[in-house]
Amino acid sequence: MALTALAPAKVNLFLHVGAPGGDGYHPLCSLMAFADFGDRLALQPADAMELKVTGPFGAALDGAGDNLVLRAAHALLAEARRPVAPFSLSLDKQLPVAAGLGGGSSDAGATLRLLREAAGLQIEDARLEAIAAGLGADGAACLWGRPVVAEGRGERLSPAPPFAPVDAVLVNPRVPVSTPEVYRRFDARGRFGEVTPPPAPDAFESAAELAAWLATLRNDLEPAAIDAAPEVGAVLETLAGEPETLLARVSGSGGTCFALCAGDIEAEGLAERIEALAPHWWVRRVRLGGPWE
CATH class of the missing domain: 3.30.230.10 (Ribosomal Protein S5; domain 2)
Known part of the structure; x- marks a missing residue:
């Protein structure tokens, strides 16, 4: 078995x-x-x-x-x-x-x-x-x-501070992004971040509250990832411009971007629209949290 x-x-x-x-x-x-x-x-x-x-x-x-x-x-x-x-x-x-x-x-x-x-x-x-x-x-x-x-x-x-599962959409332009290449470009820029954990609330009461807090933070590798693969920038710009998106950001060293949404209806609508706009992109509606098993 x-x-x-x-x-x-x-x-x-x-x-x-x-x-x-x-x-x-x-x-x-x-x-x-x-x-x-x-x-x-x-x-x-x-x-x-x-x-x-x-x-x-x-x-x-x-x-x-x-x-x-x-x-x-x-x-x-x-x-x-x-x-x-x-x-x-x-x-x-x-x-x-x-x-x-x-x-x-x-x-x-x-x-x-x-x-x-x-x-x-x-x-x-x-x-x-x-x-x-x-x-x-x-x-x-x-x-x-x-x-x-x-x-x-x-x-x-x-x-992490507790939060209920958050509805989100993951989008990848189907372009692999090399992590070593992203770090090479990141180092060349010389704009290094502060790595002390930022102040955070004891818990997040809603997806909107979580997104608002995250908006004060960043992904320091995001500019280098977009330099390495401009298609990632196109995905990020598309997600950021949609009405259901509370926050759009690159994950890790790229090339997947995510959009946080207020609920499952918003996430489903966003995913369906992105699939129609760019059928060659990989799109998945998910919930973020864990563990799931």
């Missing part, structure tokens, strides 16, 4: 990025929320460990040998230090690749959770988070898929 897990899309509601340190890494501060939509991972017994990738964006992955799903599995098996019965993993890739949605990190997190459960591994949550963090900057946050404020390289997590 297969075990399955959602690997939800990650959205950076804000993302402040500081100057790189001596090790070349940029400190950051970000509020991350997770969509009720994403990739789907399944694990079941098999004669040998293997990974099957399907879905509309499966062909866009670099190759099974470097897939974060397999890297996560091997890292967990090394931590277990005992034999584990062979298994197969199936990844249904529903999220665009190189899209600023943390798809690879979320896939890795789902792998760690599923494999620990399936193999009955006695590995504590804190150690699982450390393994996830070692797989990428979004790894620790994407492991559990719940709203968090991430600091440092993304490994220092604290709970």
Whole structure:
């Protein structure tokens, strides 16, 4: 019998990025929320460990040998230090690749959770988070898929102020955006952000209140992402000009943008209009919050 897990899309509601340190890494501060939509991972017994990738964006992955799903599995098996019965993993890739949605990190997190459960591994949550963090900057946050404020390289997590699930629309121009290239352009600009967590209310009572607070913040990588892929700027401009949009912003290093809406009717109307205006874009109506399973 297969075990399955959602690997939800990650959205950076804000993302402040500081100057790189001596090790070349940029400190950051970000509020991350997770969509009720994403990739789907399944694990079941098999004669040998293997990974099957399907879905509309499966062909866009670099190759099974470097897939974060397999890297996560091997890292967990090394931590277990005992034999584990062979298994197969199936990844249904529903999220665009190189899209600023943390798809690879979320896939890795789902792998760690599923494999620990399936193999009955006695590995504590804190150690699982450390393994996830070692797989990428979004790894620790994407492991559990719940709203968090991430600091440092993304490994220092604290709970986000509570908010009810927010209706939103995700739009990607189907243009992959290279994170290293975005950071290269960001560094060249030299406009580094403050990475101290901004003052926030104890809780947000509505989507409008959350959007108003976020409007005082920013995504420091947004200009560099638009420089790297002007199509991202076209998506952002389109979303920002629609009446249902409370706030439009780029997520992560691009190229997906999101629009927060007051409710599901507004989000549905916005998604339908964007699909009609630009049928070649990837559009999904979602709720942001988490965890969803």
